[in-house]
Amino acid sequence: MTNSKPEPTPRDIRRWRRYLAAERAEAAVYRDLAAKRSGEEREILLALADAEGRHEEHWLALLGDRAPASLKGDVRTRALGFLARRFGGVFVLALAQRAESRSPYEGDNDATARMAADERIHEEVIRGLAGRGRLRLSGSFRAAVFGANDGLVSNLALILGVSGAGVGGPTILLTGVAGLLAGALSMAAGEYVSVRSQRELLAASIPNPEAAAAVPALDVDVNELALVYRARGESEAAARAHADRILRGGQTVTASVPAQHEAVGSATSAAISSFLFFASGALLPVIPYLFGMDGVAAVALAAALVGVALLLTGATVGVLSGASPLRRALRQLAIGYGAAAVTYLIGALFGATVL
Template identity: 40%
Template structure:
């Protein structure tokens, strides 16, 4: 795909995702903003195609890419938070490219290059001049989505399991020529790594919850003991978002009149804590981490359930290479890069690590045998 076609594809994908966000959005005002942004992106694509045709590079508007469609499926399943994050990164890249092109052509920057980035920041942060009740409910609803974090955890967990256990298996296979002990070592590596990941995740989630719960308790004490100061802090927070002083003061008074509601708003606005996220189970996170690591770690071990020797080393390497390529392809959901380059890069790095441990194992095996 040439540069012009790639740029058009980016605009088409953005338009598609904005239209999907609009369809999923309950707030009519925000849905309308998404629809208008989709129309703008489509107009950008039309303009690029027309310009390309003038230069003799005729091509038609493409359909949304597999990446855009996959992101939409993730949004439908887990919530559209990750889709918004992905669009934010796309808009930053487009803004940077537009600014760079203007600088190269000695065209003055207008400041409008970053308009879409600013709009998305306001939408993601629910930066609005709507009422305090709408502001709070909108933020709560947005932060319930977990698609982006869940997807990252799945990919990284499986990658850790696959790379680490493949390196271990290849090290033992090199020392023993794929004979005795490879299966046992692989299963031990799977179990040890998965348990370590699960324990680390449990400690991380639990300690974060305990810290946030302590901060939330202190915030509640401040609301009960010094509501005037908390109201002033909330007013300043709203003013920092661009809300006029009088309206910000009125909104702060409305919020502080209800201590439980004020507590919910302040921990979000002042501490950056989303109470919904604290309800997640540390045990659920630990089990998920264990399973994800184990899924990756079992791949290089699987062939040795059926036999030993050089043939099964090759099978292990082959299956691991396929797994690495699929992980690399999944990473493109975050980066937007080519599936092939990302997939083969992952295969190259993973197999390089396996080759090093295989070589070390071979050296150790020869020395012991000698």
């Protein structure tokens, strides 16, 4: 009696071809990303492409002569490939991270447990690579996103609040421009002080290089150098062993200090980014009034322009954070519109009371 595998159904074949196309497309994405990098990151991406190639061989073996010569991946993977070929930045890595998290292999009996495990690990590898890019972006990107979002919401709320009170278009325009300038300058000043203060706090914790000159004169038996490392968080035994190595000449004092990887960024660039992005966001709700519009039409257009911008900034944050762009976009829209609606109602109540 011989055991033979049952003949695959047309549905099985279609699914295997879909998986094969996805593996080929993902491997191409990683090779395209690797082409725009060098060193360790390039090696990691090429290794991921090789792993996708092994998965491709699995589906080729199952398909046999049913494997087509050429296949197209799904729309998402093809779009990712397009972005990888032309840009290859942290945005593409963040999208690739989300793509890896959607692997269907966990619940598919035709995929091996090793392949499912590979996909889980691939997600973590891409998360790590994307994390490097996020770290490089974090300082200026934080200022840009917060600046644009604050400009959009605060100036829309200001304009709607004044509009709700029943004042005319020229007064609303003046209020919007004043809000733009005041907010942008305030954001720039606040960001500069914040980043500069953070850099100064970190600088105060960096070891003084002149301390190394005192090492040769220390009492080997008392070894107060160990107190330095205990103050930096090491246990008593580890600190004493650390100090002993230094006194024997095997290490310098400053070389033992853990590197501080906080991406603080430049205070000046953060301030400039905050000013420009706040101003660009705050400008949108003013645009209808710049063109002489007034009343409900101006309010509706201002709200629409700001809504589109809030959706875009929310989706951008979602992509970079590896979360759902749609959810982040809708959350951003709900928060912005909620704040503006409350301000409008307060303005309307105030206007009714005054009148």
